[in-house]
Amino acid sequence: MPLEVVFYRTESGNEPVRVWLQALNKQDKKSIGGDIKTVQYGWPIGMPVVRKMDSGLWEIRCRLDKRIARILFTLKGKQMVLLHGFIKKSRKTPQADLQLAIDRKTNLEK
Numbered sequence: 001m002p003l004e005v006v007f008y009r010t011e012s013g014n015e016p017v018r019v020w021l022q023a024l025n026k027q028d029k030k031s032i033g034g035d036i037k038t039v040q041y042g043w044p045i046g047m048p049v050v051r052k053m054d055s056g057l058w059e060i061r062c063r064l065d066k067r068i069a070r071i072l073f074t075l076k077g078k079q080m081v082l083l084h085g086f087i088k089k090s091r092k093t094p095q096a097d098l099q100l101a102i103d104r105k106t107n108l109e110k
Contacts, residue, residue, distance in 0.1 A: 002040050002041045003040045003078055003079065003080040004079045004080065005040050005082065006079050006080070006082070007081075007082050008081050016084065016085075017071065017083070028064050028069070031062060031063070032060075032062045032071065032085075035049060035061075035062045036082070043080070048061060053098060056074050056075065056105065057101060058072070058073055058074070059093070064087075067088075069085065069086070069087050070088050070093065071084070071085045072097070074105045081105075083105055084097060084101040084104065
């Protein structure tokens with residue numbers, strides 16, 4: 001059974017990952033969508049596609065043309081909840097991006 005992919009939704013109804021994806025070019029969207037689908041149908045899956053970041057928090061590692069993107073997600077039953085997406089600019093995942101995903105995950109669990 002594949003996982004159901006859902007976007008994290010803020011209290012005001014915004015879906016930050018969906019908005020971030022819509023701002024990307026067509027080729028980047030296609031590449032990231034393919035990586036999400038790989039995880040959706042192949043879970044559990046490890047490196048190099050998925051890396052565990054924290055308790056109940058993983059990142060999808062996407063290689064784009066001359067860039068790297070990350071999508072942080074959690075699991076809620078059979079749902080893969082996409083919490084945060086960003087273009088990576090340094091070797092280490094920025095603490096602010098990681099903390100944002102952790103905060104959203106905590107909010108989801110309430």
